[in-house]
Amino acid sequence: MLNKILPLYGIDPSASEIKAFGDGLINHTWIVKTDTGRFILQQVNHQVFKKPFDIDHNIRLLKEYLDTVYPDYLFIAAEKDLSGKSMLQIEGAYFRLFRFVETSHSLNVAEHPEQAFEAAGQFGKFSRLLSGFDASQLRATLPDFHNLSLRYQQFLHACDHPVSAERKKIAAKLISCIIENKDIVETFEQISTGNEIPLRVIHHDTKISNVLFDAQEKGLCVIDLDTVMPGYFISDVGDMIRTYVCPVSEEETDMGKIEVRIDFYHAIYKGYTAEMGNTLNDNEASYFFYAGKFLIYMQALRFLTDYLLDDVYYGSRYEGHNLNRAKNQLVLLKRYMEKEELLKSQP
Numbered sequence: 001m002l003n004k005i006l007p008l009y010g011i012d013p014s015a016s017e018i019k020a021f022g023d024g025l026i027n028h029t030w031i032v033k034t035d036t037g038r039f040i041l042q043q044v045n046h047q048v049f050k051k052p053f054d055i056d057h058n059i060r061l062l063k064e065y066l067d068t069v070y071p072d073y074l075f076i077a078a079e080k081d082l083s084g085k086s087m088l089q090i091e092g093a094y095f096r097l098f099r100f101v102e103t104s105h106s107l108n109v110a111e112h113p114e115q116a117f118e119a120a121g122q123f124g125k126f127s128r129l130l131s132g133f134d135a136s137q138l139r140a141t142l143p144d145f146h147n148l149s150l151r152y153q154q155f156l157h158a159c160d161h162p163v164s165a166e167r168k169k170i171a172a173k174l175i176s177c178i179i180e181n182k183d184i185v186e187t188f189e190q191i192s193t194g195n196e197i198p199l200r201v202i203h204h205d206t207k208i209s210n211v212l213f214d215a216q217e218k219g220l221c222v223i224d225l226d227t228v229m230p231g232y233f234i235s236d237v238g239d240m241i242r243t244y245v246c247p248v249s250e251e252e253t254d255m256g257k258i259e260v261r262i263d264f265y266h267a268i269y270k271g272y273t274a275e276m277g278n279t280l281n282d283n284e285a286s287y288f289f290y291a292g293k294f295l296i297y298m299q300a301l302r303f304l305t306d307y308l309l310d311d312v313y314y315g316s317r318y319e320g321h322n323l324n325r326a327k328n329q330l331v332l333l334k335r336y337m338e339k340e341e342l343l344k345s346q347p
């Protein structure tokens with residue numbers, strides 16, 4: 001298949017070196033070394049992204065805007081093939097090619113607050129530069145991705161129709177914990193129905209592996225733009241808080257290892273607000289701490305819903321996998337809320 005695709009870009013596969021690349025979970029990624037430089041070739045996972053051409057539509061619009069208004073910004077849009085297409089559909093599969101950003105690297109985990117600061121700066125910069133772009137022109141590549149009201153309804157539905165009564169019984173404590181913290185859903189409803197904070201161009205997948213760093217560990221740009229769509233800043237800030245402040249991921253089963261690193265939270269705050277500047281209005285700023293609750297809670301709720309529905313969405317590598325992931329996120333939520341005062345106080 002790859003031998004058919006590369007010639008469409010004028011690349012001779014027999015004169016190139018092609019290797020699987022990175023630890024991405026969603027798409028298939030290869031690195032292609034050619035005489036004219038290196039490229040990243042990706043097959044889009046269209047089980048997840050049902051309409052890959054919507055991704056292409058969004059990126060093209062954003063590129064057009066940024067090329068006009070901020071031509072120096074490093075925006076990683078897909079290359080065009082010889083016929084001008086930036087997303088190819090071949091035998092039911094979808095592909096695109098990016099120029100490899102030379103002398104860049106990505107990180108799998110945030111090990112130092114400075115890395116969190118740099119990453120948050122890159123996501124803040126992205127939304128600030130696009131604050132003059134009309135976000136409503138973008139298509140929802142994952143409809144209702146961060147719609148917590150809907151996710152909560154789906155959770156309640158799963159509680160009423162679990163795959164087995166036994167699973168519901170095992171999950172009883174966690175179910176209660178989700179319901180006890182329902183005020184997080186109510187706050188989201190207030191935000192989304194009251195036009196309290198603006199819809200912006202939001203990345204929606206701000207884990208640290210979606211930032212490229214230079215050799216000095218300074219942030220270069222954001223990548224993985226498949227989930228860029230209209231949203232609230234709490235989505236981007238929330239997922240940074242969820243994934244950078246805790247030294248272990250949702251896969252950790254030793255709950256004693258779950259902690260909230262205050263210096264990482266402050267680094268996210270400083271990096272994001274320094275880049276966003278006045279673009280982030282006071283009302284939004286007042287939801288900065290809430291952003292972490294919103295994302296951690298939503299992730300817990302989604303894992304638990306999946307456990308109740310037989311792991312059909314996230315899959316499971318062992319019995320109770322999604323139950324443990326939900327438990328992990330609820331422990332993180334508890335520890336995060338316990339530190340509210342400290343987190344909110346400026347260092």
Ligand code: ATP
Pocket residue numbers: 021022023024025026027028029040076098099100101102104105106209210212223224225
């Ligand atoms: P995820 O698990 O985040 O969904 P994914 O499957 O969507 O991942 P990407 O995040 O787009 O894949 O890419 C995977 C990895 O490939 C990145 O973490 C990065 O290391 C590398 N990468 C992607 N694009 C580029 C690029 N243009 N230049 C250099 N490296 C890149």
Ligand code: MG
Pocket residue numbers: 024209210224
């Ligand atoms: Mg990625």
